[in-house]
Amino acid sequence: MMQTVRISDAVRCFLLNVPKGPNLVCPRESSLSGQQPNNKVLLKETLASRRGRISLVSWKGLQLSGLASAHALNGHRAWEIDRLFGPTGLKSWDRACTEFLERLVQEAGERFGERVILRLPSDSSTVHQARLAGFFPYFGELLLVGQVAEAAQNGSEPSQTMGPRLPQDDYSLFQLYCAGTPQQVRSGLGSTFDQWRDSQSPSRQGLRELVSRDKERITGWLGLRTVDGWQEGQVMYHPDFPDVLPALLAKGLAAPGPHKWLIPDYQEMAQELLLRRGLGETVRYVVLVKTVAAPVKMPGMAAVEA
Structure with missing residues (x-):
């Protein structure tokens, strides 16, 4: 079951030293440096940056079955997905991956985000899952x-x-x-x-x-x-x-x-x-973006002239 990362989830991740395996996405900073922050950094950022960070996790028993995270860039309008971990190669993960991406976009919209940016290797199988989640490829990049x-x-x-x-x-x-x-x-x-x-x-x-x-x-x-x-x-x-x-x-x-x-x-x-x-x-990378319509918190009526 997918849920927002809580303190108990962070403790479990720390004790189990997860997530493991490659990060399936390539945020701009790590696309250049090639370095990924370790799990301690990930969990610290997740718990400390409540407003500017969205982190989701799912468990299968005691095993981590997926983790995804996004952060606001230079303001609330634009978000970037910078972590996505899961058991690639399984059909169950293909569906879960799409659900993670859709949920991150939904959470960003609830924080008045207007667009969510996702950078992937151009030959990654995750590109297909991103397209299913509504992301559109806008341009490519070369390193x-x-x-x-x-x-x-x-x-x-x-x-x-x-x-x-x-x-x-x-x-x-x-x-x-x-x-x-x-x-x-x-x-x-x-x-x-x-x-x-x-x-x-x-x-x-x-x-x-x-x-x-x-x-x-x-x-x-x-x-x-x-x-x-x-x-x-x-x-x-x-x-x-x-x-x-x-x-x-x-x-x-x-x-x-x-x-x-x-x-x-x-x-x-x-x-x-x-x-x-x-x-x-x-x-080569492909940069995909999904635009988001922020939900109306308090719908109402306004008078207009006939």
């Missing part, structure tokens, strides 16, 4: 990994100025997101400023951000973080300023050590430039 090769010197310099991201840059970055992201992707991740802001990763610790500017407009953004000796990179650029992307990537790839870059499949130019610099594709 490019490797040592950086020397770049050919072409002598070109970008006409825009570059500098650190400023606190007042949020709306300009939203405008950059709208310019560089296909409409279908925006419909999944968010079309308004509030929706976009809520779908951003809440963790900015150690993130070094650089933006390029053309007068008052931001034309490119670079995010770089060092984790266990690896450089983890992300980039966003305006299609009307083609010289910005090579300059941003040159800045990012100059950081010492091996690199990991998570690139959306619609950023073909970024993929090509990174492949030229010696990085190789290791895995």
Whole structure:
């Protein structure tokens, strides 16, 4: 029977050292780092983050038969499923998996969530179960990994100025997101400023951000973080300023050590430039989203003019 994780469930998980096995989903942070938090971290987050965390569990006798969890990203409108554990390969789990996903979406809606994001390996069997639960694939992502090769010197310099991201840059970055992201992707991740802001990763610790500017407009953004000796990179650029992307990537790839870059499949130019610099594709992800209609808590009537 599926239920919200309680203190007694957390104690049982701790004593039995469960969940075990691979996490079937790939949240953005672990998609780059490849590291999953251990069970102690999972249970601590579950019990401590009551408002921003939804965790569900099911037991079959004394054995854990499934666990799923989601967390609010940068606000209540957007949630990400970051844990899903179960006995894959069993027909009973296929149905239970769909039920877990449907229940997480329902719980997010009751917390006024508007969309639930799910990232999976593109060849995962869980993609089918997610589709049955109402999730729709909006775009793909590629993880490019490797040592950086020397770049050919072409002598070109970008006409825009570059500098650190400023606190007042949020709306300009939203405008950059709208310019560089296909409409279908925006419909999944968010079309308004509030929706976009809520779908951003809440963790900015150690993130070094650089933006390029053309007068008052931001034309490119670079995010770089060092984790266990690896450089983890992300980039966003305006299609009307083609010289910005090579300059941003040159800045990012100059950081010492091996690199990991998570690139959306619609950023073909970024993929090509990174492949030229010696990085190789290791895995493809599919990002699925289900939009949620928040329930009306207190239905009522309002007067209207005839």
